[in-house]
Amino acid sequence: MTFSDNLPLALSQGDPAGIGPDIALTAWSNRVELQLPPFIFVGDPAVLKVRARELDLEVPLKETDAEGAVSAFGSAMPVLPVSLGVDVVAGEPHVANAKGTIAAIETAVDLCFAGKARAMVTNPIAKSVLYEAGFGFPGHTEFLAELARRHTGETYRPVMMLAGPKVRAVPVTIHIPIKDVPAALTEEAIIETCRIIAGDLKARFGLAHPRLAVAGLNPHAGESGAIGHEDEDVIHPAIMKLRDEGIDAFGPLPADTMFHDDARRRYDVAVCMYHDQALIPVKALGFDDSVNVTLGLPFIRTSPDHGTAFGIAGKGIARADSLVAALKLADEISRKTEAKS
Numbered sequence: 001m002t003f004s005d006n007l008p009l010a011l012s013q014g015d016p017a018g019i020g021p022d023i024a025l026t027a028w029s030n031r032v033e034l035q036l037p038p039f040i041f042v043g044d045p046a047v048l049k050v051r052a053r054e055l056d057l058e059v060p061l062k063e064t065d066a067e068g069a070v071s072a073f074g075s076a077m078p079v080l081p082v083s084l085g086v087d088v089v090a091g092e093p094h095v096a097n098a099k100g101t102i103a104a105i106e107t108a109v110d111l112c113f114a115g116k117a118r119a120m121v122t123n124p125i126a127k128s129v130l131y132e133a134g135f136g137f138p139g140h141t142e143f144l145a146e147l148a149r150r151h152t153g154e155t156y157r158p159v160m161m162l163a164g165p166k167v168r169a170v171p172v173t174i175h176i177p178i179k180d181v182p183a184a185l186t187e188e189a190i191i192e193t194c195r196i197i198a199g200d201l202k203a204r205f206g207l208a209h210p211r212l213a214v215a216g217l218n219p220h221a222g223e224s225g226a227i228g229h230e231d232e233d234v235i236h237p238a239i240m241k242l243r244d245e246g247i248d249a250f251g252p253l254p255a256d257t258m259f260h261d262d263a264r265r266r267y268d269v270a271v272c273m274y275h276d277q278a279l280i281p282v283k284a285l286g287f288d289d290s291v292n293v294t295l296g297l298p299f300i301r302t303s304p305d306h307g308t309a310f311g312i313a314g315k316g317i318a319r320a321d322s323l324v325a326a327l328k329l330a331d332e333i334s335r336k337t338e339a340k341s
């Protein structure tokens with residue numbers, strides 16, 4: 001048994017009114033057949049108790065610190081309590097839940113830095129609810145980089161990658177309005193993003209020579225400049241510089257033809273210019289088994305690919321597959337990373 005076999009994954013609660021509690025309870029209930037790696041739920045046990053009743057699931061909870069999680073996992077769902085201090089109604093998001101949602105994320109990160117968790121897995125948050133409470137980050141991705149900075153004093157460029165069995169894709173720009181994408185797409189942004197992708201696919205995913213297919217921005221990758229200039233003026237020069245550094249990046253490729261079966265065999269990751277260009281193919285090809293991974297951080301973070309799904313919270317129909325895939329991927333990456341170090 002290695003040291004890390006004694007460490008759980010830290011699973012943050014996410015928005016308590018969303019399906020995070022449902023899928024955590026469902027995953028734990030099926031832990032044996034799914035061969036789940038042990039996790040500790042970081043959140044409010046009161047929410048879990050009520051949700052388990054609503055879902056008609058018998059889930060004993062064990063309030064514990066991270067040290068007690070692995071031994072408890074077989075017989076009870078380990079919970080590191082982070083109290084919300086308010087009643088939560090499934091499917092009814094409320095700004096009063098935001099403080100506890102954020103505290104659960106911070107606590108899970110603290111566990112990673114303290115060497116008490118092998119990696120963190122986040123349940124979905126509703127961005128608009130957190131924004132209403134004054135949260136100053138577009139999502140987990142950027143918030144986790146800030147938390148890492150607070151721990152280490154160093155700055156990080158976090159990169160969002162969606163990974164499924166059929167395709168991996170990264171959006172260079174993430175949660176910004178589509179009208180702001182062209183201005184945000186600089187050579188520097190593309191180069192830095194690709195460097196992080198290439199480095200992490202080697203170090204964390206075991207790909208010796210990752211192949212990066214870079215999408216164009218405009219239809220037909222700009223049609224030689226006739227339909228937009230960014231493909232020729234920004235994306236192509238960035239690719240040339242990356243190739244000079246020895247990174248196997250190629251493109252810009254027309255985005256509409258780079259995701260069919262045959263095209264996907266030619267690369268390990270699609271580097272896309274904006275959120276939907278990357279996330280639509282990933283979710284269309286594998287909504288249930290794709291995972292959101294943050295690259296470029298000093299700790300491992302994965303997440304299901306879906307959101308809070310308020311409309312189905314507490315109804316017993318939320319599928320836990322993507323969370324299960326996220327737990328397994330965090331486990332796998334942490335073992336690969338440990339084996340190397």
Ligand SMILES: NC(=O)C1=CN([C@@H]2O[C@H](COP(=O)(O)OP(=O)(O)OC[C@H]3O[C@@H](n4cnc5c(N)ncnc54)[C@H](O)[C@@H]3O)[C@@H](O)[C@H]2O)C=CC1
Nearest residue numbers: 123124125126127128303305306307308309312317318319
């Ligand atoms: N990692 C994160 O924290 C993420 C958070 N979000 C947030 O989630 C909120 C809702 O976003 P939406 O665009 O509605 O996406 P969503 O993924 O929550 O829901 C989209 C559709 O898929 C269904 N669905 C989602 N997960 C499911 C599951 N596990 N089992 C069965 N059906 C499922 C929902 O019922 C809905 O019909 C937003 O506030 C967004 O910010 C969205 C994506 C990721």
Ligand SMILES: NCC(=O)COP(=O)(O)O
Nearest residue numbers: 138139140141142292303
């Ligand atoms: N659409 C993906 C998403 O919203 C996930 O964002 P993050 O919370 O992982 O930054």
